[in-house]
Amino acid sequence: MAKVTLKGLSHSYLKTQSSDADWAIRGVDIDWNDGGAYALLGPSGCGKTTLLNIISGLITPTKGDILFDDKVISGLSPVERNIAQIFQFPVIYDTMTVYDNLAFPLRNRKIPEEEIKVKVHEIAEMLELSSTLNNRASGLTADGKQKISLGRGLVRSDVNAIMFDEPLTVIDPHLKWILRSKLKELHQKINRTMIYVTHDQTEALTFADQVVVMHEGQIVQTGTPVDLFEKPKHTFVGYFIGSPGMNVLPCQIKGNDVIVNGKKIETHQKIKKSNFIKTEVGVRPEFISFSNEGIPVKVLSVSNTGRHKIIDTESETGKIKIIAKSSEDIPSGTAFLKFKKEYTFTYGDSWIIE
Amino acid sequence: MNKTVNQKAWFFVIPVFVLVAFNAIIPLMTVVNYAFQETFGNNVFMWEGTRWFKQIMLSERFHASLGRQFLFTFIILFIQIPLGIAIALTMPKEGIGVPVCLVLMSMPLLIPWNVVGAMWNIFALPDIGFLGHSLNALGFDYNFTQQIGDAWFTTILMDVWHWTSLVVLLSYAGLRSIQPAYYQAAEIDGASRWAVFTKIELPKMKKVLTIAILLRFMDSFMIYTEPFVLTGGGPGNATAFLSIDLVKMALGQFDLGPAAAMSLIYFFIVLLVCWVFYTLMMRNEAKQ
Numbered sequence: 131m132a133k134v135t136l137k138g139l140s141h142s143y144l145k146t147q148s149s150d151a152d153w154a155i156r157g158v159d160i161d162w163n164d165g166g167a168y169a170l171l172g173p174s175g176c177g178k179t180t181l182l183n184i185i186s187g188l189i190t191p192t193k194g195d196i197l198f199d200d201k202v203i204s205g206l207s208p209v210e211r212n213i214a215q216i217f218q219f220p221v222i223y224d225t226m227t228v229y230d231n232l233a234f235p236l237r238n239r240k241i242p243e244e245e246i247k248v249k250v251h252e253i254a255e256m257l258e259l260s261s262t263l264n265n266r267a268s269g270l271t272a273d274g275k276q277k278i279s280l281g282r283g284l285v286r287s288d289v290n291a292i293m294f295d296e297p298l299t300v301i302d303p304h305l306k307w308i309l310r311s312k313l314k315e316l317h318q319k320i321n322r323t324m325i326y327v328t329h330d331q332t333e334a335l336t337f338a339d340q341v342v343v344m345h346e347g348q349i350v351q352t353g354t355p356v357d358l359f360e361k362p363k364h365t366f367v368g369y370f371i372g373s374p375g376m377n378v379l380p381c382q383i384k385g386n387d388v389i390v391n392g393k394k395i396e397t398h399q400k401i402k403k404s405n406f407i408k409t410e411v412g413v414r415p416e417f418i419s420f421s422n423e424g425i426p427v428k429v430l431s432v433s434n435t436g437r438h439k440i441i442d443t444e445s446e447t448g449k450i451k452i453i454a455k456s457s458e459d460i461p462s463g464t465a466f467l468k469f470k471k472e473y474t475f476t477y478g479d480s481w482i483i484e
Numbered sequence: 485m486n487k488t489v490n491q492k493a494w495f496f497v498i499p500v501f502v503l504v505a506f507n508a509i510i511p512l513m514t515v516v517n518y519a520f521q522e523t524f525g526n527n528v529f530m531w532e533g534t535r536w537f538k539q540i541m542l543s544e545r546f547h548a549s550l551g552r553q554f555l556f557t558f559i560i561l562f563i564q565i566p567l568g569i570a571i572a573l574t575m576p577k578e579g580i581g582v583p584v585c586l587v588l589m590s591m592p593l594l595i596p597w598n599v600v601g602a603m604w605n606i607f608a609l610p611d612i613g614f615l616g617h618s619l620n621a622l623g624f625d626y627n628f629t630q631q632i633g634d635a636w637f638t639t640i641l642m643d644v645w646h647w648t649s650l651v652v653l654l655s656y657a658g659l660r661s662i663q664p665a666y667y668q669a670a671e672i673d674g675a676s677r678w679a680v681f682t683k684i685e686l687p688k689m690k691k692v693l694t695i696a697i698l699l700r701f702m703d704s705f706m707i708y709t710e711p712f713v714l715t716g717g718g719p720g721n722a723t724a725f726l727s728i729d730l731v732k733m734a735l736g737q738f739d740l741g742p743a744a745a746m747s748l749i750y751f752f753i754v755l756l757v758c759w760v761f762y763t764l765m766m767r768n769e770a771k772q
Binding site: 183186188207208209213214215217218219221223224225226234235238239279282 | 674676
C-alpha cells in the first residue's frame with residue numbers, strides 16, 4: 131500500500147562501465163501510484179527482472195534511488211521494505227503442507243496463530259486451494275504450486291507492493307487464462323499496488339492499467355494499452371506490441387514534408403526541424419488501406435486468419451503488412467496504399483518526433 | 485505389436501554371464517561351499533549342514549566384533565554427516581575459492597587406504613609422531629597402541645579425516661542445484677537462516693544425503709585396511725572390526741568353515757541394512 135517511485139535508477143552487473151551496453155538498466159524514472167496495476171513489458175534480457183529485483187531489494191542498484199511513499203528505502207532489506215514477490219518458477223517449501231506454506235510468511239513475522247488461520251483460509255478460498263490445505267505441497271501440479279506462491283505473496287495484508295516475475299510461464303495455456311483473470315479479480319478485491327513483469331503482450335495488456343515498455347535497459351514508453359497501440363513513442367513499442375507489429379519505413383524529411391518512396395505523405399505531427407541521423411515513418415497494419423493512388427507496392431501474399439486478412443506487400447524500401455476485413459477484395463499485382471493520417475507517425479532516431 | 489520369439493538372442497547374453505560368473509558367482513559359491521562343509525585339505529569335504537552358522541551366531545567373539553562394528557559405524561556417521569553438511573554450507577559459491585576448496589577437499593579421497601593407515605600410524609606414534617608427541621607434551625596421557633580409548637579416538641579421527649570430504653562434495657553438489665529463486669523467496673517471506681536450512685536446503689539435499697549415508701555406511705561397515713595398518717585390531721581386540729576379525733579367523737586360524745559362514749552373515753547384514761534404510765528413505769518419496 132504505497133506509491134512506488136524510482137529516481138534516476140541505473141544498474142550494471144559489471145564493476146566498470148564503458149558503454150551503454152554495459153548497463154542492465156539505464157536512467158529509469160517511474161512513478162507508480164498506490165493501488166495501481168502495472169505491467170513491465172519487454173523482450174528477454176531487456177532488464178525487467180533486474181528492475182523488479184531492485185525494487186524488492188534483492189539487488190542494490192549502482193545509481194539512483196527507490197522511494198516508497200516519498201521515503202527513500204534504497205538501503206533496506208526485502209523484509210524491511212515489506213514487499214511480496216512471486217517468481218517465474220513456483221517456489222514452495224516441499225516438506226510443508228499447503229496450509230503451512232501459506233502461513234510461513236506470517237509465522238516468520240510472529241503473527242498470532244488465530245489470526246494466521248483466518249488469513250490463510252481467506253486466501254485459500256480466493257485461490258481455490260481450500261480442499262488441498264492439508265496436503266503436502268510437493269504433491270501438487272505446477273499450477274497448484276504457483277497458486278501457493280501467489281498465496282504466500284497475497285497472505286500478508288500490509289505489504290507495500292506485490293511483484294510478479296513472469297508468474298505464468300510454467301502454466302498450461304487454458305489455466306493461464308483462469309489464473310490471469312483471478313489475478314485481475316484479486317487486484318480489484320485487495321486493491322494493492324501490483325507490478326507484473328512479462329514478455330507476453332497479451333498478459334501485460336489484459337492485466338495492467340498502465341504498461342511500461344522496456345527496451346535495452348531503458349523505459350521507452352509508459353501508458354495505457356490503448357496509448358501503446360495508437361501512439362507508440364518508439365519504433366520498438368510499435369513492433370513489439372500488436373500482431374503483426376507496426377510497419378516502419380525509412381523516409382526523408384524535406385522542409386516540412388515527409389517523403390516515403392518518393393511520395394509525400396501526411397503524418398500526425400507537423401515537422402518543424404530535422405537533424406536526425408535516421409528518420410522513419412511508422413504505421414500499423416490496421417491503419418493502411420488500398421487506394422487508387424499513394425505508395426506503390428506489389429502484393430506478395432494474402433493469409434486469412436478467419437477474423438481478418440493479413441496482406442504482405444513489397445514497396446521500394448521494404449515490406450509493408452496490411453490488415454483488411456475478411457470480406458474485402460484484395461487487388462493482385464501492383465496496388466497503391468493510403469496511410470491513415472492520425473495514426474501515421476514520424477520517428478527520428480527511433481523516437482517519435484513531437 | 486507382437487514380439488518375435490528368437491531364442492538365439494540368449495547367445496548374446498553369454499559373455500556377460502561368463503564375466504559375472506567369474507568375478508562374482510563362482511567366488512561366492514566357493515564361500516558357500518566352505519560354509520556348509522568341513523575340509524582337511526586334499527579336496528576332501530564333509531557335509532556339516534548349518535553347524536558353522538549356529539556356531540558363529542552363538543559365538544561371543546562374533547557378537548563382540550559386530551557390536552564394535554556398529555558402534556564404529558554409528559559414531560563416524562554421526563560425526564561425518566553433520567560435519568560434511570556444515571563444511572559444504574560454508575564453502576564459497578563462486579570465484580577462485582570454488583576450485584581451491586574442491587581440490588583441497590578431494591585430496592584425502594585420492595590417497596590409497598593403506599597409505600592413510602601408515603600415515604596416521606606414524607603421525608600418532610606417542611614418542612615420535614607429531615600428533616602423539618604433541619598430545620603428550622600438552623599433558624595428555626596418549627598412547628594408541630596401549631590404551632583402548634586412544635586407539636578408538638585415533639581410528640575415528642583417521643576415518644573422519646579420510647571420508648568427510650565425500651559427504652562435503654555430495655552435499656555441496658546438492659546445495660548448488662538449488663535455484664536462487666528459493667533463497668530470494670525465503671528472504672521475502674522473512675525466513676531466518678535456520679528456517680532456510682531446515683525448510684529449503686535440507687529437503688533439497690535429501691537425495692544426495694541418502695546416497696552419502698548409504699555409501700558411508702557400507703564403506704565404514706566393511707572397513708579393513710586403515711585400522712589394520714593403524715592398530716592391527718589392537719590393543720587386544722579393541723579395534724578388531726568385523727572384517728579384521730574375519731581375516732584373523734580365515735587366514736590366522738585357518739578356520740575356513742566358520743569364516744565362510746561369518747562372511748555370508750556379514751554380507752547379509754550389509755544387504756539388509758542398506759535395503760531397510762533405502763526403503764525407509766524412499767517410502768516418503770512415493771507418498772508425495
